[in-house]
Every structure is written in C-alpha cells, then in structure tokens.
Amino acid sequence: MAAFDPALIRRDFPALHQTINGKPLVYLDSAATSQKPKAVIAAIESYYAHDNANVHRGIHELSRRATIAYEEARGKVARWINAAEPAEIIWTRGTTEAINLVSMAWGLDNVGKDDEILISVMEHHSNIVPWQLLAMRTGATLKYIELDDHGRLVLDDLPSLLTARTKIVALGHVSNALGTINPIKEITAAAKKVGALVVVDGAQGAVHTKVDVQDLGVDCYAFSGHKMCGPTGIGVLWARKELLESMSPYQGGGEMIHIVGRDASSWAEVPHKFEAGTPNIAGAIGMGAAVDFLSDIGMDAIAEHERSLMEYAMQQVGAVEGITIYGPDSLDERSAVLSFTLGDAHPHDISTILDSDGIAVRAGHHCAQLVMKHFGVAATARASFYLYSTKDDVDRLVAGLGQVRQIFG
Amino acid sequence: METPQLSSLYQQLILEHYRNPRNKAELEEKTVEIHMANPVCGDEIRLQLRIEDDHIAEAKFIGQGCSISQAAISMMTTKLQGASIDDALGLAHRFTELMHGDPEAAKDRTLGDLRALQGVSKFPVRIKCALIGFDALQEALKKHASEGSA
Numbered sequence: 001m002a003a004f005d006p007a008l009i010r011r012d013f014p015a016l017h018q019t020i021n022g023k024p025l026v027y028l029d030s031a032a033t034s035q036k037p038k039a040v041i042a043a044i045e046s047y048y049a050h051d052n053a054n055v056h057r058g059i060h061e062l063s064r065r066a067t068i069a070y071e072e073a074r075g076k077v078a079r080w081i082n083a084a085e086p087a088e089i090i091w092t093r094g095t096t097e098a099i100n101l102v103s104m105a106w107g108l109d110n111v112g113k114d115d116e117i118l119i120s121v122m123e124h125h126s127n128i129v130p131w132q133l134l135a136m137r138t139g140a141t142l143k144y145i146e147l148d149d150h151g152r153l154v155l156d157d158l159p160s161l162l163t164a165r166t167k168i169v170a171l172g173h174v175s176n177a178l179g180t181i182n183p184i185k186e187i188t189a190a191a192k193k194v195g196a197l198v199v200v201d202g203a204q205g206a207v208h209t210k211v212d213v214q215d216l217g218v219d220c221y222a223f224s225g226h227k228m229c230g231p232t233g234i235g236v237l238w239a240r241k242e243l244l245e246s247m248s249p250y251q252g253g254g255e256m257i258h259i260v261g262r263d264a265s266s267w268a269e270v271p272h273k274f275e276a277g278t279p280n281i282a283g284a285i286g287m288g289a290a291v292d293f294l295s296d297i298g299m300d301a302i303a304e305h306e307r308s309l310m311e312y313a314m315q316q317v318g319a320v321e322g323i324t325i326y327g328p329d330s331l332d333e334r335s336a337v338l339s340f341t342l343g344d345a346h347p348h349d350i351s352t353i354l355d356s357d358g359i360a361v362r363a364g365h366h367c368a369q370l371v372m373k374h375f376g377v378a379a380t381a382r383a384s385f386y387l388y389s390t391k392d393d394v395d396r397l398v399a400g401l402g403q404v405r406q407i408f409g
Numbered sequence: 410m411e412t413p414q415l416s417s418l419y420q421q422l423i424l425e426h427y428r429n430p431r432n433k434a435e436l437e438e439k440t441v442e443i444h445m446a447n448p449v450c451g452d453e454i455r456l457q458l459r460i461e462d463d464h465i466a467e468a469k470f471i472g473q474g475c476s477i478s479q480a481a482i483s484m485m486t487t488k489l490q491g492a493s494i495d496d497a498l499g500l501a502h503r504f505t506e507l508m509h510g511d512p513e514a515a516k517d518r519t520l521g522d523l524r525a526l527q528g529v530s531k532f533p534v535r536i537k538c539a540l541i542g543f544d545a546l547q548e549a550l551k552k553h554a555s556e557g558s559a
Binding site: 356 | 449476532534
C-alpha cells in the first residue's frame with residue numbers, strides 16, 4: 001500500500017476543488033457531513049444508470065443485479081466492523097433512525113416504569129431525545145453521566161449510576177461537539193455486570209477509527225453513511241443476531257413480512273424484518289463504495305493522519321490570543337474535532353468571517369445543548385477534520401482567526 | 410457573483426451596540442413580553458414592552474446571540490421608546506425591506522442606527538439574525554392587540 005498522502009487523497013474529492021468567496025475552499029465541517037469521493041458518486045450513478053430496480057421483488061435481471069449490489073454492500077459493512085454476519089446489519093436512514101429503532105423495538109417491550117436508562121450529558125440530541133420519548137412512554141427514569149472540566153465522562157460515578165434497574169446504557173463513541181473519545185469497552189464491561197443493553201451512537205466513531213463491534217462487547221452500534229464519505233439518507237444499526245431476532249418490528253410494510261393475514265402477519269427473517277418498504281438502495285450501494293474507499297486507504301492510516309493533524313491544530317489554534325478550546329487536551333482522548341470560542345466574538349460571527357475567507361466551520365450548539373450548558377456557552381465554533389484535511393487547512397484557519405481578532409479585537 | 414465585503418457587515422456601530430447594548434434590562438412594568446429563539450443558532454431574546462393606549466411607552470430586552478442579532482435588537486429598542494404602535498409596525502416593515510436589499514429603505518433616515526445593518530442583506534444566511542428582534546416586536550404587538558380585544 002502506498003504511503004498516506006492527503007494531497008493524493010484530495011484529488012478523489014471533486015467538491016474540495018472550488019473557490020468560495022474567491023478563496024480556495026477549506027472544508028472543516030466533516031463532523032457535520034464528509035465530502036464524497038468520486039468512487040462513491042460513480043457507484044451511485046452506475047446503479048441508477050445500469051441496474052436500477054427494486055430489490056428482493058422481481059424475477060427479472062435488473063432486480064437480480066440491484067439485489068446483489070444491495071446485499072453485497074451489506075456484506076462490506078459487516079466485514080468492515082467485524083459483525084458476525086451480514087444479517088446483523090440493518091439499513092436505516094442514519095444514526096438517528098437506528099437509535100430510534102432500538103428505543104422503540106427493544107425499549108417498549110423491555111423497559112418498565114421502575115427501570116432506568118443511563119445516558120450522558122455529552123450526547124448528541126439524537127441519543128437523548130429518543131430515550132426521553134421512551135422514558136415518557138414507559139415511565140422509566142432517565143439518568144445522566146456528568147462531564148468534567150475537560151469534557152470527559154465522570155466515570156467515577158458509574159458504579160453508583162448503574163443499578164439492577166438499569167435496562168439501557170446509551171452513549172456516544174466520540175462526542176461530535178467536543179471530540180472526546182469515550183472508553184466504550186470499559187463502560188460496556190461495567191454495564192454488562194448489571195445486565196443492561198449497551199447502545200453506542202457511533203456517528204463520529206466508526207468514521208475515524210477501526211471499529212470491531214464484537215471486541216467492543218456492545219449490543220448495538222449505530223452509524224451514518226454520510227459522515228464516512230458515503231451518501232446521506234443511509235445508515236446502519238448493527239446488533240447481535242439473537243438480539244435482533246428477539247426484537248419486535250420497528251415499522252410495518254412491504255419487505256418486512258413473511259405472510260400477511262387479515263388480523264395478523266408473520267415477519268420476515270432478520271435483517272429484512274426491520275427494513276419495511278423499498279429501502280434506500282442507491283444509498284446502501286454508495287455506503288458500500290465508501291467502505292471500499294476507506295478500507296483501501298486503511299482506517300489505521302486515517303487515524304494516524306488525523307492524530308498528527310490534531311496535534312498541529314491544537315498547537316496552532318491554541319496559540320491564537322483569546323482562544324478557548326473545549327474538550328480533552330490529550331490526543332489519546334480526542335478525535336478530529338476542535339471546538340472553540342474566541343474572545344467575545346460570537347461563533348456565528350466567527351463562521352461568517354471565516355466563510356468570507358473560504359473556510360467552512362460549524363457554529364452553534366452542534367445538537368448538543370447539554371454540552372453547551374455544561375461549559376456555560378450558548379454556542380461554539382467547530383473545526384472538524386477528516387482524511388482529506390491538511391496542515392495547510394489549519395494554517396488557513398489560523399489566518400482566518402486573525403481576521404476575526406482584527407474585527408472583534 | 411460579487412464577493413460580499415466583511416467591512417460592510419461589521420460596521421463599528423454594530424460592534425458598539427453589541428458590546429454596549431441599549432435597553433438591555435428587565436422591564437418591571439411590562440404589559441407584554443415575547444420570548445423568541447432561533448434553535449438553529451441559539452440566538453435568543455425576551456422582548457418586553459410597556460404599551461400605553463396606542464404607543465410603546467418603554468421597550469427593553471434580555472438576550473444573547475451573535476453581534477448582528479444583538480445589535481439589531483439594541484438599535485430597535487432605541488427607536489421604540491415612545492413610538493406609536495403604527496410607527497413601530499412601519500419601522501418593522503421598513504427594516505424588513507432593508508434586509509431584502511431595497512435601495513429606497515437604505516436611504517430612509519427614519520431607520521436611524523438600524524441603517525448600519527444594511528450590509529447584512531448581502532449575507533443571506535445572516536438576515537434571520539438581524540430580524541429576530543423585529544419578529545419578536547411584531548409578535549408582541551399582535552399579542553397586545555388580541556389581549557386588548559379579548
């Protein structure tokens with residue numbers, strides 16, 4: 001395999017090669033959604049141009065091809081995260097739907113009014129609100145793991161938070177707002193001692209690092225295609241097959257049934273039991289192509305590149321006068337996310353000024369209002385990096401922050 | 410497309426209102442209050458008015474957000490003290506025209522300090538920031554009218 005070269009990798013991403021407000025684009029919003037390589041765009045185009053048909057329905061040739069491509073993509077994702085078999089991969093619209101699926105299909109049947117659901121203050125809203133809804137419907141109690149000053153989970157509290165009543169522990173693998181990497185394996189081991197179901201929001205996890213779901217020991221792992229070079233509208237829920245087989249269906253419709261009667265029906269086998277209606281076939285194929293793309297480069301190489309980039313970014317951005325960086329200091333505990341504020345310049349103003357320089361960052365609460373509240377800020381600016389990000393991007397960011405200081409100085 | 414100039418957006422007057430907002434305090438004798446938030450960006454405002462007969466006797470606000478939203482609200486409140494309800498609605502209408510790039514509105518001296526915000530019209534994603542205060546004003550006047558007729 002060739003040495004990791006971001007300049008070479010960037011050639012695969014057409015959207016990176018454009019000017020914004022007269023300046024070459026610096027895309028630092030990959031935690032919101034990644035850019036797409038040519039291989040992914042081509043796979044989607046090729047499917048629609050040559051193989052478009054509904055899956056698992058027709059006897060005709062196109063339907064056969066579409067079904068094969070769709071199921072091959074499932075297999076690629078399964079191997080990528082070391083699932084025991086492709087049937088453990090449920091296609092969803094994204095991480096959000098995957099978490100909602102677990103909360104409804106498993107939660108409603110297994111959580112009662114005396115039970116507890118444990119999440120954390122660090123979570124994205126998509127890993128808070130589904131559990132609030134479940135708690136409202138079942139009468140269960142929602143409990144939180146708190147954050148420390150460096151944006152890490154206060155795990156000293158874990159033994160007292162986990163009780164015989166804890167039915168679900170749902171945590172992010174990596175915080176989208178702070179970049180904090182959570183020790184999922186360690187937490188899972190503790191959660192398993194009380195018999196809780198462990199659900200991981202991997203939207204920012206599998207994207208950046210090699211994930212082995214069996215090694216993690218978790219029950220469910222959810223992630224999205226669009227944050228890992230794939231298209232929007234497709235994501236994955238991985239869960240152990242026995243668990244999926246024990247769960248009720250999530251939505252009813254075509255594809256998920258075996259035999260339909262007047263009063264009752266029987267369900268299709270896993271994974272189809274959870275895939276009612278015509279699925280996002282092109283999306284699944286695109287996500288499969290994204291897995292191929294990332295696998296060819298190698299997740300370890302990507303992680304290493306991001307780590308050295310983050311080291312540089314923490315130094316350079318950290319040296320800007322008036323900057324406050326949120327989240328862990330240690331690179332062992334931080335993914336490719338840099339959340340910051342600068343003096344009294346509001347993050348929106350920071351983002352507008354950077355945008356005028358062609359630099360795309362996210363400004364706001366990052367769907368993590370509890371994190372913002374913890375740090376006593378209404379919003380932060382967030383630069384997030386990926387395999388195609390470079391030190392030059394960091395330098396441009398630092399220069400742009402100089403302009404923010406000039407205007408708000 | 411012409412690149413919009415940052416200097417036209419971040420006028421000194423805007424930064425001055427952002428740092429030293431006028432009428433930013435609780436209004437004890439308020440007769441109407443509207444809370445408005447932009448969940449996308451976290452801009453937030455509580456606009457409080459004391460309305461007597463057909464005019465706004467006093468206007469204050471509590472809020473947080475970007476320089477554009479907070480400066481616009483501050484400037485707006487300076488124009489509202491003692492204004493008739495009709496004039497306040499007229500001001501809201503005129504300012505909205507300014508945000509949509511109406512050149513006539515940009516010349517309208519009745520907008521006062523608010524004219525400093527005309528550069529915002531070149532930054533479409535920021536127009537909602539500038540309008541949140543006036544949105545709250547229009548809601549407040551609507552609420553006042555419905556409560557008055559009730």
